[in-house]
Amino acid sequence: MPSGKLKKTSKKLKEDPYLVIKWYWTNYFKKYWPILVIGIFFMSLEGSMLGLLSYSIKSMFDKVFIPSNQSALISVGFIIFLIFFLRSCAGLIQRLIVTWVGQKVEKSLQQKLLEKLINLGLPFYDKTSPGVLIERMRVDTRLITSSAGSIFMTLVKDGIALVSLITVALYVDWKWTVIAFIGAPILVIPIFLLQKWIRKISGENRNIEADLSISLDEIFHGISILKLYSLQTYRLNSFKKLLEKVRKIKLKIEGGVASTPALIDFIAGIGFLGVMIFGGAQIVSGEKSIGDFMAFFTAMALIFEPLRRLSNVAGNFQVMLASADKVHELFMVQSPLPATNGLKYINKKINFLGDINFENVSLIKGNKKILDDITFSIPSGQLVALVGKSGAGKSSILKLITGILIPTRGKIFIDGVDISCIEPNELRSNISIIIQENQLFDETIYENIKIGKLDATKTEILNACDISYVKEFSDNMPKKLYTKVGPRGSNLSGGQRQRVNIARALVRNCPILLLDEPTTALDSKSEELLQKAFKKASLKKTTIYISHKISNIKNANKIVVIDKGKVVEEGIHKNLINNKKLYYDLYNLQQIEGKVN
Secondary structure (H helix, E strand, C coil): HHHHHHHHHHHHHCCCCHHHHHHHHHHHHHHHHHHHHHHHHHHHHHHHHHHHHHHHHHHHHHHHHHCCCCCCCCCHHHHHHHCCCHHHHHHHHHHHHHHHHHHHHHHHHHHHHHHHHCCCCCCHHHHCCHHHHHHHHHHHHHHHHHHHHHHHHHHHHHHHHHHHHHHHHHCHHHHHHHHHCCHCCCCHHHHHHHHHHHHHHHCCCCCCCHHHHHHHHHHHHHHHHHHHHHHHHHHHHHHHHHHHHHHHHHHHHHHHHHHHHHHHHHHHHHHHHHHHHHHHHHHHCCCCCEEEEEEEEHHHHHHHHHHHHHHHHHHHHHHHHHHHHHHHHHCCCCCCCCCCCCCCCCCCCCCCCEEEEEEEEEEEEEEEEEEEEEEEEEECCCEEEECCCCCCHHHHHHHHHHHCCCCCCCEEEEEEEEEEEEECHHHCCCCCEECCCCCCCCCCCHHHHHCCCCCCCCCHHHHHHHHCHHHHCCCCCCCCCCCEEHHHHHHCCCHHHHHHHHHHHHHCCCCCEEEEEECCCHHHHHHHHHHHHHHHHCCEEEEEECCCCCHHCCCCCCEEEEEEEEEEEEHHHHHHHHHCHHHHHHHHHHHHHCCCC
């Protein structure tokens, strides 16, 4: 569904949650309606066999057992066998159909949801835990499709079974049927109230389940810190408390769902008592045959199983709706669009040379001002360093250049073109970036480097490995570059992971190179080698280098000093030292600490 249409309908859908179901039907289930119609046919066949089975009991008693008619035994027995055979075939086919449709919809839901989430901006991920998203992606989507299939089969199959059995009961004796169901209207109000309550606590349950996923995500990603600070027992106790909350709320849900069939059984008992008193007298007096009573009794006995399942539909529907709401909310999330003042993406190919200009750029996140009206320029092909204290806003500048963050005010130009007019993928395809916490995937070293440029040749990848000194450690591994790095690069050291990340950026060979503390995790020897590598890699490229170590950037063409989101100084190392301002203070501090060569 186009995002514009989603935006128009999202408010209405939120006001009426049952429209969410219509939204799922229209977008995911409707396309399978022809095969669902076939499924309905076989569900109807399976359900109607119960009515036929109960009525055949009348013939069994009145034509076979009571008169001791052996000749009718085989024919009646064959009819009952045929009923069970048709019921089993119909049951198998309709279950396969519903399962097939459910799996197709689940796959589509998860695929479309990931497509939606993966294209949302960073502000969304700043506010949303990965654990919540995993819960929505894997658990809630599966619960929606499995519950929808179960509810659909119950409504059709058990609905038809109920109608056929009531028809048989009415045919045998309508008075007996009325007596059996005389207490049914009493159930309406309790069941209605139960459904509202079930939906409410089901929503709470999905939130707590998400908290469980968040807790597990934090435990497994932070296992080193837990062990170093001996926090295993502390986090285990926190997890136990969440498990206990889940246990209690699930018990409430199951109690609510089970209450409806329990009420039905109670009312059914009253009805049966009435039928036994009234109907039994008619049997004794000869007004009704034993076959009539057994057919009616069988129909009523069989009625209550589908009736119980149908009574659970409302409760299961509310449980499903809780998950459907959570997933639907994610589909409704709108990424904030940049204020382009009516500008559109430029269609023509941009010749990126690398001139970068910030004009009165401000960035605000929540209530915090990250950058405050900054203006500076970066000439094409030069190395410009950004220096400042932690939290000054340096990394945010790099994210603004890549378009991952959108400036609150002001404009950023590359080669005279407002980057808000450049299609994001086109912009980023001309930028290589190395940040402090690059992500490695559970693939080989070679594949992790190739991610930087999917069409890179083997020669390009090997060249990047040479420049970044990846081969220095990979050659000592059993499978060399084809060694798997493990989850999040766990099979490599911190320095080795960073070298792979550097090779990934270098293989792109883009005109703009962004370096955000690229040597933080490296030892002195590796850092020295990589500084030489960066010097080669940055030739004829516009390079922005963020570093706390002034020794790494003192030879830059220009140094921009950032403090509290503002540009406070610009110039070359020598001139900034002579100014004796913030840069001078940082330089002296590092001299004292022995960090400046």
